Amino acid sequence: MAIRILLVDDHPLVRDGLRARLEAMPQFEVVGEAGSAGEALEAARAHQPDLVLMDINMRGVNGIEATARFREQFPDMAVLVLSMHDKLEYVSQAIQAGARGYVLKDSPGKDIVVAIETVMSGGIYYSAALARQLAKPQNQDNQLTLREQEVLRHIANGESNKQIARQLDLSVRTVETHRLNIKRKLGIEGQAELIKFAVQHAPLGNVDL
Template sequence: MSVRVLVVDDHPMYREGLVTAIAAMPGVEVIGDAADGAEAVQKTLELTPDVVVMDLHMPQLNGIDATRRIVADRPGTAVLVLTMLDGDDSVFAAMRAGARGYLLKGADRAQILRSIEAVAQGEVVFSSGIASRVLAFFAAGPGAAAVVPFPELTDREREILDLVARGLTNTEIAQRLFLSPKTVRNHVSNVFTKLQVAGRAEAVAQARDAGLGAPRATPSADLRRDPAG
């Protein structure tokens, strides 16, 4: 029986090439494709694939949030991330969201096929360079320090980036943190410079890929998704 695959990527030419490549693999059937995370969630519910091959940096709904929704709605569907993002922030955010595999774009067809088959059978797979980092993290034991997203940012800058990713304006952030609007603007500008982004939308995309922008944990909170995102 063939493994049923949904391909998700926002770049049309890359997505079409990936669909063609995966469709030619033995034992695999491509049942659909999607151009963003929201469409991926919808088509997963409609088509019930065995595996979703998921990009991360996408419009509408990024791959991290899409993965979280898919895993919550269809636990039997495995998500295999295929992305250019190789930072620890993205890797651990994807795994926390429920992805079973993480490959970098540039993986050859044989590696993609092996990974699709593995996650479909409930295994977890990583690109070789990423696997060594993940193993090192867990080998450090439960006492190891948690991975901090964007270590180049100060604690205050990271806090403000988290609020930006949750959809708050500079004025709302200033009110919440008891800071002046000018101070918040300065922090936001510093964040943009350090992340090398052109504006708010790109900063939000990077932040959410790294797991920021989620609602605060409370006993009654729905931890799957921030309604403002």
């Protein structure tokens, strides 16, 4: 069964391009379009899409606030942000608002396909350029310490706080503190999101501590 998609962007030409690209693939069906948050919510009620492809820059209510409204009114409907903005603050705000991923508009065309399929499979997707920024923040205040990188690697291996504490000879409380610091620095909200990020971006191998 095709993935039903709602396009939300205040530029008709952008929507036309997206529709043409997506409808060329049998696994996707564009069931509606909207140019504002209000139109998007109405279209969602009318068409019940599986996924909403959401721009950030829109007149009136922006895409981040619109995403939050979708999470409240349609909690089972996935929202994937497609934006020209590559600042991590936008990414963090979008994910906290309920988006399942963030794709840059200047990404290769295949990225949007991979992003939709990843999100609909239960994952979280970031464009490669954003993933690199998230994994290695440029701001020194946000940079993960070596110990935090090591904890992230163990999280990626599916280990519990107790297992990580035993492996690194730390207290469970210290491991919990590292987890909180990692989430704060990367703009990650929940434990499930942290695990998914760790699996996708954790440093490989042992870190020399």
